[in-house]
Amino acid sequence: MSGTDEFDLVVLGAGPTGENLADRARAGGLSVAIVERELVGGECSYWACMPSKALLRPPAALREAQRLPGARAAVGDGLDADAVLRRRDDFASLWRDDGQVAWLESAGITLVRGHGRLDGERRVVVDVPGGGRRILTARHAVAVCTGTGAALPDLPGIEHTGVWTSREATSAPEAPGRLAVVGGGVVAVEMATAWSALGSRVTLLVREQALLPRLEPFAGQLVAEALRESGVDLRFGASVTGLARDGEVVLDLGEHGELRADEVLFATGRRPATGDLGLETVGLEPGGWIEVDDTGLAVGVAGGWLYAAGDVNRRALLTHQGKYQGRVFGAVIADRAAGRELDLAPWGRSVATADRTAVPQVVFTDPEVASVGLTLAEATATGRRVRAVDYRIGNVAGAALYADGYRGQARAVIDLDRETVVGATFVGSAVAELLHSATVAVAGEVPLSRLWHAVPAYPTISEVWLRLLEAWRG
Ligand SMILES: Cc1cc2nc3c(=O)[nH]c(=O)nc-3n(C[C@H](O)[C@H](O)[C@H](O)COP(=O)(O)OP(=O)(O)OC[C@H]3O[C@@H](n4cnc5c(N)ncnc54)[C@H](O)[C@@H]3O)c2cc1C
Numbered sequence: 001m002s003g004t005d006e007f008d009l010v011v012l013g014a015g016p017t018g019e020n021l022a023d024r025a026r027a028g029g030l031s032v033a034i035v036e037r038e039l040v041g042g043e044c045s046y047w048a049c050m051p052s053k054a055l056l057r058p059p060a061a062l063r064e065a066q067r068l069p070g071a072r073a074a075v076g077d078g079l080d081a082d083a084v085l086r087r088r089d090d091f092a093s094l095w096r097d098d099g100q101v102a103w104l105e106s107a108g109i110t111l112v113r114g115h116g117r118l119d120g121e122r123r124v125v126v127d128v129p130g131g132g133r134r135i136l137t138a139r140h141a142v143a144v145c146t147g148t149g150a151a152l153p154d155l156p157g158i159e160h161t162g163v164w165t166s167r168e169a170t171s172a173p174e175a176p177g178r179l180a181v182v183g184g185g186v187v188a189v190e191m192a193t194a195w196s197a198l199g200s201r202v203t204l205l206v207r208e209q210a211l212l213p214r215l216e217p218f219a220g221q222l223v224a225e226a227l228r229e230s231g232v233d234l235r236f237g238a239s240v241t242g243l244a245r246d247g248e249v250v251l252d253l254g255e256h257g258e259l260r261a262d263e264v265l266f267a268t269g270r271r272p273a274t275g276d277l278g279l280e281t282v283g284l285e286p287g288g289w290i291e292v293d294d295t296g297l298a299v300g301v302a303g304g305w306l307y308a309a310g311d312v313n314r315r316a317l318l319t320h321q322g323k324y325q326g327r328v329f330g331a332v333i334a335d336r337a338a339g340r341e342l343d344l345a346p347w348g349r350s351v352a353t354a355d356r357t358a359v360p361q362v363v364f365t366d367p368e369v370a371s372v373g374l375t376l377a378e379a380t381a382t383g384r385r386v387r388a389v390d391y392r393i394g395n396v397a398g399a400a401l402y403a404d405g406y407r408g409q410a411r412a413v414i415d416l417d418r419e420t421v422v423g424a425t426f427v428g429s430a431v432a433e434l435l436h437s438a439t440v441a442v443a444g445e446v447p448l449s450r451l452w453h454a455v456p457a458y459p460t461i462s463e464v465w466l467r468l469l470e471a472w473r474g
């Protein structure tokens, strides 16, 4: 079967980014087709954010109750792992996308199932399930929102070993007895936390000397301390040099000997899903990240018709940031098609300014890590005159009430010339919900003189804001 269809916009990939971009372009008056080769909803819904957070939330709730005399006795110390896994399955919609397909229909977006490839300017060829091709042409634009897959290191034996990537780590039906995790980034620490709580004996193998290297150093230190206390065997400076499976997995750790485990998760970063996307037909390098300007236009492609949004452009590999780009770029595509004027000033409606200076992220470990904007090191590297102010969150009345022995740390990075907050990091229980206050301060460039008037309620953990301001004033 083959056919040609014309739409104003063709979107490749129906993850959270593609869905939002298609929705905003449709709302702006365009006809939109979206091409998806797997499940509508993308990585986030089925093998990333949703199932991982569903695995992490029950152990977090249990730990919180265990830290409170009176509640501790009521919850005991066990976790019902089967119930956690069943709830995870529900949050992954049992790996079915009917709900999201219905949403696409309600939004008036045409779904084309199959693997899509660019075929020159404003043309997409889709290999449809069951054979055959469908050709889509775009009157105005094509948006690549194809996301990423797990990046595996090039190790002897890896292709025959049956290793876990983030997909297996978020969808496994039961906890392996022994789980080795390779990597020290967000996926590694979240999944080590989850599977350790679900009953696996976890060994975390970190090539570097610290966890979460892109965040403030105290974040990785506090998470490392807590992982060790929860029984994770955390090894820094450990590199896997080869591996094999003989019933169990045998990891060669070079001079550090070998490690045996039932499964091994490689949480070693992401690679863009652009290897088989026809990028060579539009003058871009297959397999590479697609660099874009602040309106989403691909750099190096003439004619102003190719956009890329979400993970695939490498600006910020986070669902909320992909959705933000989807909202901004989808509206830009509709505005350009209609000849409407754009608002290109920093923080204008047509540019994704926040990607550069105000990206929030929560790492759902115990303790949680919530951060936004620049770390002290990043801010210093930009040439700004900055100063960090720090405070122990456990000294705030709200935190002491929240949990006995509350451990946590907060830092605000202050721009000394503008007297605004350019970055903030909170580590501790329940800090995730505190983060948006910092995001508003950073994105809004709220002067410190005004933040004094943003009074945190007593006794909440958010009083840490007051303590940070006091630390700044001295
Ligand atoms: C374990 C894990 C946990 C995470 N947790 C969080 C979290 O808590 N919070 C957070 O913000 N982020 C989290 N992330 C990151 C988040 O998953 C990504 O940032 C997000 O999924 C990116 O969305 P996207 O739409 O750009 O890409 P994706 O979600 O990867 O979607 C891309 C879609 O394109 C489709 N596709 C690819 N190529 C083609 C093609 N040629 N033709 C047709 N379709 C194609 C794919 O099938 C997929 O459906 C996590 C990531 C991992 C791995």
Ligand SMILES: NC(=O)c1ccc[n+]([C@@H]2O[C@H](COP(=O)([O-])OP(=O)(O)OC[C@H]3O[C@@H](n4cnc5c(N)ncnc54)[C@H](O)[C@@H]3O)[C@@H](O)[C@H]2O)c1
Pocket: 153, 154, 182, 183, 184, 185, 186, 187, 188, 190, 206, 207, 208, 213, 239, 240, 267, 268, 269, 270, 316, 317, 318, 361, 362, 363, 364
């Ligand atoms: N809660 C969240 O927001 C959340 C959760 C999970 C993932 N994510 C997103 O997904 C992205 C990917 O996460 P990730 O943890 O896979 O990547 P990452 O880039 O954060 O971390 C990768 C880690 O693997 C290590 N590594 C790389 N190659 C290696 C090798 N050959 N041997 C040993 N170690 C190696 C790196 O040093 C690093 O510590 C992140 O950028 C993050 O934004 C977000």
